[in-house]
Amino acid sequence: MDFIKSRKPDHCVFCKAGANISGEDKDFIVYRGEKCFVILNRYPYATGHIMIIPYRHCKNFEILDDEELSEMMVLAKKFISVLKCAFEPDGFNIGMNLGNVAGAGIADHIHLHVVPRWAGDTNFMPVFAGVKIHPTDLEGAYKAIMQALEATS
Ligand SMILES: [Zn+2]
Incomplete structure (x- = not known):
């Protein structure tokens, strides 16, 4: 059981995505920085839900x-602009779930969520509670983000 419970980095989906082991298109990576990369969430709470991951x-x-932290924030700023350009949301949630009890899906590898929000999209449901609201076309979101990235840079 200990063997099953202990997740090793080589089984970590974020490490694999970051190392580009399974291929960039499949992983929906939209940006690679020096310390962190930006990827579409496969199970988004809303259209354009991205994660910034060291x-x-x-x-x-x-x-x-400090370099990882600051690049995370710099990329959050950059992608707020990109997501505004791509999807014209009314607001954003930015946050981290630290640990399983806090709702982290992948607790072993830290990641910053950036979630576009629209007026009336979820009423009062907490966006980080794991409730999936929007059925999302990942390919479409990927294309829209890549176009907006070009338009805003
Ligand atoms: Zn990892």
Whole structure:
């Protein structure tokens, strides 16, 4: 059981995506920075839901180094612009779920969610509670983001 419970980095989907092991198109990576990459969430809470993820397999927020942290925030800023351009949302949720009890789907590898929001999209449902609201066309979202990335850079 210990063997099953312990997730190794080589089984980590974010490490695999970051290392481009399964292929960039399939992983829906929209941007590669120096310390972090940006990827579409396969199970989005809303259209255009992205995650900003350090390449390094890192579980705890306080262990991120300053360069990883600052690039995360710089990319959040960049992609707020990109997502505004692509989807014209009314607002955003930006956040991290640290640990399983906090709702992290992949608790072993830290990631920052950026979720576009529209007026009336979920009423009062907390967006990070794991409730999927929007059926989403990932291919379409990917294309829209790549176009907006070009338009805003
Ligand atoms: Zn990992």
